[in-house]
Amino acid sequence: MNPYRLYLVTDDRQPIGTLQTVVAEAVAGGVTLVQVREKHGDVRAFIERAEAVQEVLKGTGVPLIINDRVDVALAVNADGVHLGQSDMPAAHARRLLGPERLLGLSVETEQQLFESELLPVDYLGLSAIFATPTKTDLNRHWGIDGLRQALKYSSRPIVAIGGIHAGNLPEVAQTGVHGVALVSAICRAPCPRSAAQALGRLMG
Ligand SMILES: Cc1ncc(COP(=O)(O)OP(=O)(O)O)c(N)n1
Ligand SMILES: Cc1nc(C(=O)O)sc1CCOP(=O)(O)O
Numbered sequence: 179m180n181p182y183r184l185y186l187v188t189d190d191r192q193p194i195g196t197l198q199t200v201v202a203e204a205v206a207g208g209v210t211l212v213q214v215r216e217k218h219g220d221v222r223a224f225i226e227r228a229e230a231v232q233e234v235l236k237g238t239g240v241p242l243i244i245n246d247r248v249d250v251a252l253a254v255n256a257d258g259v260h261l262g263q264s265d266m267p268a269a270h271a272r273r274l275l276g277p278e279r280l281l282g283l284s285v286e287t288e289q290q291l292f293e294s295e296l297l298p299v300d301y302l303g304l305s306a307i308f309a310t311p312t313k314t315d316l317n318r319h320w321g322i323d324g325l326r327q328a329l330k331y332s333s334r335p336i337v338a339i340g341g342i343h344a345g346n347l348p349e350v351a352q353t354g355v356h357g358v359a360l361v362s363a364i365c366r367a368p369c370p371r372s373a374a375q376a377l378g379r380l381m382g
């Protein structure tokens with residue numbers, strides 16, 4: 179099974195109850211991987227929210243990924259970590275996480291894509307495909323052509339992220355990308371369950 183196909187990244191602006199409801203509905207709708215992404219609270223809040231999501235994921239078979247923080251992933255015994263280019267280096271993270279946990283890395287440039295071939299990571303987050311109000315500190319976008327080039331080059335599964343929704347997902351899916359990661363298209367949908375179902379169908 180391809181765990182990257184429909185990858186939910188949580189919205190750190192949602193209260194913990196909403197977070198749990200969104201994750202439960204999204205999983206019922208077919209999400210295959212869940213990342214807890216916290217950019218505003220302290221480490222205690224991060225752990226509390228990660229454990230709240232973990233509770234929802236228990237027994238579903240859907241892995242839990244922690245964004246940015248290897249210590250939080252180890253503290254909650256998560257299934258993996260997603261690192262950005264200014265987070266802990268991948269080799270250090272791999273030593274701490276061991277060989278089994280999933281390790282993802284954001285790649286924003288061709289240079290980072292080339293370098294990633296030598297790193298002990300399981301998948302790449304291609305950052306970003308399109309502009310998005312959810313993350314505004316990105317200065318370039320791969321677009322569909324860039325995504326196609328990255329897929330040709332990389333030996334790793336690629337997850338497309340940034341500005342993806344039901345309207346543009348068909349052209350993203352057509353590239354053959356391994357997965358798509360989404361925040362607002364699921365977390366801000368009136369019904370996250372049916373949104374996930376529809377997005378999953380579009381992924382094919
Ligand atoms: C699947 C996936 N891909 C990319 C990112 C972005 O990570 P990063 O560049 O470290 O930015 P932040 O999410 O930490 O703001 C991601 N989180 N997930
Ligand atoms: C968390 C994140 N990382 C990105 C990157 O490109 O690295 S874009 C992003 C937010 C994606 O949100 P939405 O699905 O609402 O566009």
Ligand SMILES: [Mg+2]
Nearest residue numbers: 246261262265
């Ligand atoms: Mg990060």
